[in-house]
Amino acid sequence: MVKFDRERVGQAIMSIGGNGVGQVLVAVAAALLVRIFSGPEPALLLEHDIELEDWEKVDGDIEVGEESPVSRKVSPVTIRWRNITCSLSDKSSKSVRFLLKNVSGEAKPGRLLAIMGPSGSGKTTLLNILAGQLAASPRLHLTGIIDYNGNAYSNKRAYKFAYVRQEDLFFSQLTVRETLKLAAELQLTKISSEEEKEEYVNSLLLKLGLVNCAESFVGDTRIRGISGGEKKRLSLGCELIASPSIIFVDEPTTGLDAFQAEKVVLTLQQLAKDGHTVICSIHQPRGSVYSKFDDIILLTEGALVYAGPAHEEPLEYFSKFGYNCPDHANPAEFLADLISIDYSSPESVYSSQKRIYGFVESFSRHSSTILYATSSEKRQISARMKFRENNLLKRGGWWRPFCLLLKRAWMQASRDGPTNKVRARMSIASAIIFGSVFWRIERSQTSIQDRMGLLQVAAINTAMAALTKTVGVFSKERAIVDRERSKGSYTLGPYLLSKLLAEIPIGAAFPLLFGVILYPMARLHSTASRFGKFCSIITVESFAASAMGLTVGAMAPSTEAAMAVGPSLMTVFIVFGGYYVNADNTPIIFRWIPNVSLIRWAFQGLCINEFKGLQFDCQHSIDIQTGEQALERLSFGQRRIRDTLIAQSRILLFWYYTTYLLLEKNKPKYQQLEPLPHDENQDHRLIESLNNDNMEKPQPGTPRLSSELSRRVPSFKFL
Template identity: 45%
Template sequence: MDFLVGTALIVLPAQHQVPLALATAAVKGLQGLRHRRKLRRAASSSGGMLEGGGLSEVQLEWRDLTCTLAGKKGGSSRLLLNQVSGCAAAGRLTAIMGPSGSGKTTLLAALANQMPFSPRVTLRGHIAANGVPLQASKVRSGYVQQDDLFYPQLTVRETLLMAAELRMRGQGGEEERRAHVEEVIARLGLAQAADTRVGDAKTRGLSGGEKKRLSIAMELISRPAVLLCDEPTSGLDAFSAEKVMGVLKELCSDGHTVLASIHQPRSSVFALFDDLILLADGEVVYSGPASAALPHFEALGHSCPTHYNPAEWLSDLVAVDYSSPETEAATKERLRGLVAAWRNDGAAVPGAEAVSGAPDSAAAEAVLAPPSRPRCGLGRQVALLFKRSLRQVLRDKATNIGRASSQVSSAAVFAAIYWRMRRSQSSIQDRMGLLQVSAVGTAMSSLIKTLNVFTREKTLVGRERARSGYGVLPYLLSKLAAELPLGAAFPALFACLVYPATGLNPRPARFASFLALLTLEAMSAQGLGLAVGAAAPTTEAALAIGPAVILVSIVFGGLFVNARNVPGPLKWLPHTSLIKQAFEGACVNEFKGARFELDERGQGTASGDEVLQRLSFGGSSVGGALANQGRIMVFYWWLTYNILVRRQARYQPLLPPANEES
């Protein structure tokens, strides 16, 4: 159905395109409204876990987790996790340690039910919360990933308030949500930075430790019972790392179940751990109280030297040394012995039986009630996202100043080259050249900016959508509305400078048409950038694909290849060229009704209409060019919508162990 609608937007006449686009948006809105009503009915009938801020204690358990990565082209498969079992108890800080490639992130992603889907990966085993299978428990959990992604121009308070408005709608009033945000800010030690912008490479903002604490705060907004953190100290200095881990330790005292992977922490951080899971090559080497880890390995003949960081010693103990064949064989043999010893004698570790104890039935019942997390309405989503997008756009001074400077410098260069063009025969070519480079420059400026920003933003949007924050349609509508003012301002700046300086048609109506053509072209180029950015896997790929598409658009833009000479199978390409629509409209705007001086021999083109006939623009109009450009813009936005919907994150399903399948 979506494919047919998109095709119709390209093929139908201009007068039918806007009604069709509005009708399509209305259908999507009604579908979303129906879906939200279902969510609200389900939420009201469930009772709502954690309503009013209560926190049910949850014990997270997993048994025989095995993750297999199939080899390419029939190659041998690799075990990322091999029958990993363990437990994380409420009120205790459980750390997952191990060398690089040991399976820490894989285990956390599996427990968070956020392991990216791959047809080559198989995940098997059991995960339960208070004895209830995780898929059926609906336990509320938070997952803090390694990279901290935020809108850099928003402050800490604005970021958390936005998350609360989107994810806590229906859970108390606005004052209650604001109070909860202030409580989270104070709990995470962010009070002094509450009104500081998050920042990025261009804008000074939060420190690395503050960003990590903000990531944790974002998950605490929904009051999770279980908090999973992947490398929360990665990239932080020792002081900031200890402060972040101290925050996680304090959360445990509130009854949260906290599980964090960490790589070689300092000794003071290691002392904060209640329980420790030590992994190596996808195998469990130790799982139990952190205080019992060193005695366990000492009993196996491996003693930690005095005054040595136990975390570093443990990581070195289970690491494989590949510096030579001899050391590789020796360390692999040692690791096999440690894994075998744990499998044989692990239950005898003091305290391990308490960590893996079975929950009572009352605790299991507490998990069965699904949490109430209805989205706010479509109109509310658009309003909130519009406010955020507008702040992000208007506060990004570095980008705005850069774009404005680019427009001014381009206008200055073009004005110097085409200064006060006369009505001579040679000025005909000059005018066509100026109109073409104006169209190309406007499109490229909008495209490159969009590609640079959106390819990073879409990852953040994907995470927010995974948290049931909002839908694709309100996101795109709000983005279009927020970026429209500046999207029009930069082409207008260029036009106001270059148009009078170069001696183009001085009539006010012609200038207004020129401005409208460049503005709408900039919006089409933004739509192209969004579509390419949504489809491309990386910023580098998007920056390679986008200009290539524009290059094709330039070739079929009306100046280099006459429409009459385009080969039959490619006749459709000029109709999709946003450069052609801008150039064609600008040529009609400039040449229609114009008169030119003949050369000294009385030869040449005296009428601008003859120029249009030569370009195959004789039957064109400015209004037709604007309508075609609008059609292309709508198509690219429709394409972006469908790409984002179809590329919603997919996660690896948890299958039962192979020996339990019927």
């Protein structure tokens, strides 16, 4: 086996001087040499592969043609779909709107397929259906046929799939390398040694062009991190770990500049060359991006206009109807204009709709003309791709994912500098303000109310600070967890337990900081044991409030909704917290609320800790003489601090258990594909027609608008 030292080859190429022509000639010669010895694998290096600084981070040589311990072969999968129809019913108006209507096509391994069309044409809907990720709704009705290598849709899980969504969601405090390494450790079991893990992560970083930012934090809107294009490629990397046969990518270039968009699509093209079946939805790519597509599907208003090769074929197809692409024009823009409705005037609306309806009808008559990779190309792809044993982590393991998630949760919590600084400053500021207002409380009769007010404020401040922090963060984290759980990386139990344990040190620091400043300023019961109990009560209360925030975040559909529900729910607990309404005077219908109010239990514990053993100055016989008498008036006389801590712990566990149930209940559900009401022989005829290399080519004709088309495509209506 021939062994190539890629670093030395790169240095030899880059060391050639002159005007660059010599470098180009040497690079081409090297590529041909590699091609001779390496067989059908791609010989030309990607742009980031030539950079010497990238290779310096990977130790050892690479043996061409020999599989490394961490290389992952792809099982080739051809996906075919026929007559996909998705409708949305409106019960109030008793009308039906078609999102997709009789859409057929296929995607093959080794080719990059782009689903194109104007906004609202059904691109993302089709992508979600093919990936089995269309959100379930009782108003939706989905029918059609999808098969994978000839197997029915129900056998989809026999193959490995990846779905890169439009939103790139990560833990912001992890670096790019840590994100990939953790994803690999969660999904893979046969990579045991640290050296193999590092080699595997390094290979992904090189493949995706992320070496230069490997040690950078991912970041978010608050923390500066990697660019949008790098995040998109990192999303691809996390999905590539399992060596998926099919990769679905939703709008990969949205929000990216031209350079980053081209790099992302170049990565998708390379993945297709590696044997993956890559399907992406895209709105209107620039010319350099469009040239990287192997096949395209054109949709408009949910109907299929064209499906086939992406380069000259669609231009030739539409030219037969009299629509020629101007010279030096972007084919993607030409096609987008051709299948879009012009709303500038009633005449243009009618003209464009008539044109589009003609395209739909014409292509439906020649649906067997979908041209994709030839049989020879398919044989070449299959020859170099061998089925690899599934190394995915099987569900049932508990300890390993728990340790990994605990490590991640601790890194995320401890590195969140901006949030921790704000919480620390707020704890210090609120303690100083409250301590100044209740400065050195005396033992007079009026001080009784002051002490109760201070303890109530301390309980409310601690709970609200913990609640708002958790609610603001968990909604985004929940989306990440849902995606990871859908891939089978772990279950809910290890995640929730790791989150609870990881946040104990950070969560305890701020109540302690608050108590250390407030307690001496207010001159509360000045013994070390009482101070320790004070800090313990507000710390456990903080944990319970955080658990409540998790429940609110799991229940609310968005961060905004959670921020509205959380404080409102806390206000109810404050009212029944024991200071404003005496527990004995609470109406029977509401007496259960104080038992679940973390404010009430914290306030009760703080009062017992403060008032027991206190003596107050008395001027009249009716005055309160002892702290025990003050507790009796609050209905806390027969309570103990231990009861308070036990009740708070129960509330904490209650909220965590409720969070678990809500996350299980709200687990994403996807729309089921219903089969078409026809015999199975039609499916076999469809597959045979798609595999036929000598298909009938469309004959040029004048598109016409007919009543038959209106019946077949009911979503199309003249405006």
